[in-house]
Amino acid sequence: MLQKLSSFPGVTGPVVVIVMDGYGLPKSDVGSAIAAAQKPNLDRLFASCPNIRLRAHGTAVGMPSDDDMGNSEVGHNAIGAGQVYSQGAALVADAIADGAIWAGEAWQQIVAGAKAGRGVIHFIGLFSDGNVHSHIDHLKAMVLRAKAEGVACVRIHALLDGRDVPETSALDYVVPFEAFLAEQSTAGFDARIASGGGRQYITMDRYDANWAMVDRGWKTHVLGQGPQFANATAAVNGLREQNPGTIDQDLPAFVIADDGQPIGTIEDGDSVVFFNFRGDRAIEITRAFVEADFDRFDRVRHPQVTFAGMLQYDGDLQLPKRFLVAPPAIRDTSGEWFSKMGLAQFACSETQKFGHVTYFWNGNRSGKFAGETWQEVPSDVVPFEQRPWMKAAEIADAMIAAIQSGSYKLLRCNFANGDMVGHTGNFRAATMAVEAVDLALGRLLQAVEAAGGVALITADHGNADEMFELDKKTRQPAQNPDGSFKAKTAHTLNPVPLILFDAATGGRLGLQQTETCGLSNIAATVANLVGYQKHPVWDESVLTVA
Ligand SMILES: O=C(O)[C@H](O)COP(=O)(O)O
Ligand SMILES: [Mn+2]
Ligand SMILES: [Mn+2]
Incomplete structure (x- = not known):
């Protein structure tokens, strides 16, 4: 069993992990649909909440080398398992x-x-x-x-x-x-x-x-x-x-x-x-x-x-x-251990990312652990640059209802927009995708606040943060002979944010930036937030308590 934390009893409200798929932190604003987006909620969070950068690519998520970008599988495996495995x-x-x-x-x-x-x-x-x-x-x-x-x-x-x-x-x-x-x-x-x-x-x-x-x-x-x-x-x-x-x-x-x-x-x-x-x-x-x-x-x-x-x-x-x-034998995931501790868990996304917060999160298992509830919002079957808002609003609705039900201690969701629209290479649509997530996030955090909970807002890897191909040598956006930029559809090598929204303790909670911290540090952080020590195989928590 997970041991009680002596220094902190855990928050009384819910703990919500929000994955903004494809939201990295770019080195330059040129070509970043995130920098171009109007995102008042995220701007406010970055300005007023504890936030750090997490590694989300390469060896930090079990890829062969640090030249390998992150992706949804290895990212959600690392978040859910709290550990890094050598990946496929x-x-x-x-x-x-x-x-x-x-x-x-x-x-x-x-x-x-x-x-x-x-x-x-x-x-x-x-x-x-x-x-x-x-x-x-x-x-x-x-x-x-x-x-x-x-x-x-x-x-x-x-x-x-x-x-x-x-x-x-x-x-x-x-x-x-x-x-x-x-x-x-x-x-x-x-x-x-x-x-x-x-x-x-x-x-x-x-x-x-x-x-x-x-x-x-x-x-x-x-x-x-x-x-x-x-x-x-x-x-x-x-x-x-x-x-x-x-x-x-x-x-x-x-x-x-x-x-x-x-x-x-x-x-x-x-x-x-x-x-x-x-x-x-x-x-x-x-x-x-x-x-x-x-x-x-x-x-x-x-x-x-x-x-x-x-x-x-x-x-x-x-x-x-x-x-x-043989695939990586991913064991002792946070979903499994939180289930063993009797914590009710709610997972939600739209179809395109539904398996990310369920199957990948739980170590590539398609079955639920006891006490888990999964809700899928059906995705549109359209080119996503035509509907960059995707189902952000509906996912927020489902999460808000789940928080308000009071039935869940741990909730998680994935907003697909930054990634799915980022993959189309359409800069304008990717900007709108980020704006749709920001709008949904604002409503969702109001519900977290009303419930006296805590939210960790993060991402599994970058995508919308770099919408132009980079020159291989200079790592700056590459230009075509006519001065235009080359659209980029792939993920990025950039770190991702981890933001702590604390409506539970009046500001006692913080996050510690370390040299090596990455997605695999989230599971232990969530354990601490609910008052437990991490499982021995999980990477360290980055939570600080004043
Ligand atoms: O499958 C895809 O859409 C891309 O290859 C990778 O994107 P994902 O890792 O974000 O799913
Ligand atoms: Mn992803
Ligand atoms: Mn992707």
Whole structure:
């Protein structure tokens, strides 16, 4: 059990953790939609409440290096677990480096399965080096290994990124990769990209937000239906011509065909590896492959394949059963321990981020702990630059009602706006997104105040804070030859705020800035706020009590 804190009995009101997704603290105001936004509530909080900066990227959240930006998975894992685990990106890279992945039963079954059938392995996944959901180097290593192990044919189904990497960078990956595959296609080995499309158009939906995306992906990758091109380079060029202004993540689907015949439909006896390591956008397509009774869309055909995920995406559901690398075993999360202490917990977000405050927060578990209540506000299914306010108001309504009910000691929510709109690269819309969060925050904090509670306001990583690509050398916003800036859609490497709004103690509470403090210090801070010591495995609290 968590021990009582001797120095502080805990606040009597509720403790609320508010995650403003994609709200970082930029080095420069140029290109910051946050700096450009009218945000009186946040301005007031920064001016009048204790606030510090937390590390939210790189090794502070379990990524391989400090050049890796943060993301929602690793950020919410760190907040919820109070600890830093080596994450999928690092675990897969290590398993490839030391060869453990090839020795594993799952890889051997993938190879053996393909050889027993038509000799084909399909690799489906996000085709970039963003290292948020996947890394193209992992794919390259698997292609080489498949060849070395005598597999005859590899087919790649490439989801174009432009969301974790620059918005029109697809050819930077496709052109060299097609050259690499051509170079490898000797001695009876045949490797090609067979299909693909923008990641926000096909296959990578999450949290049941838009199954039509997965349906389109299935038709593309499995059935080989869609506009045909001779190779992926021609497909990207052709689709860009047909859809001027469309950035990579939104490009339509494509199928590679020889003489009208798709080269990579997925058939009985093939092996399929979904090579993303991150789970949220991998679960739906995985279900379409592995579930016998599946009713989310009409699969038309359900090929009997040997399927593996790069990782297991959901431990509770064992989804999928076969995976190449074991996921981080996240234990002793704050959700679990607060539940054991009998504290009622409320979690809320809109669909796009609902799993972030539930599944990621609880260590990639889809089940609830005792005493948890989860509320999902359905997200719009629209391009979010058209509705930058998203569901901020409705999330605030749900949180206010939950606070006023008096039923919960601990509440948490995620405002998706800064991140989801930040990913569109639309500066003006991102500014409005931040303004919508500010407006909702103002109302929510009034409810916290009325209940005599405390709120911690933070973020999981940056996004809206840097809407222009930075020059790699100078780290200043890069300009096009005509002086305009290059829109940026990805997350940032910036720290995030932690603000303490104290309506409970008349100002006795503060936050301590340390050199290394990061998202994993929040769980212990929350424990202290309710009068408990942290669990021994959690990182230190940053709370001070006068
Ligand atoms: O999946 C996405 O939308 C992006 O790759 C990462 O964004 P998130 O980590 O904020 O979800
Ligand atoms: Mn996020
Ligand atoms: Mn994001």
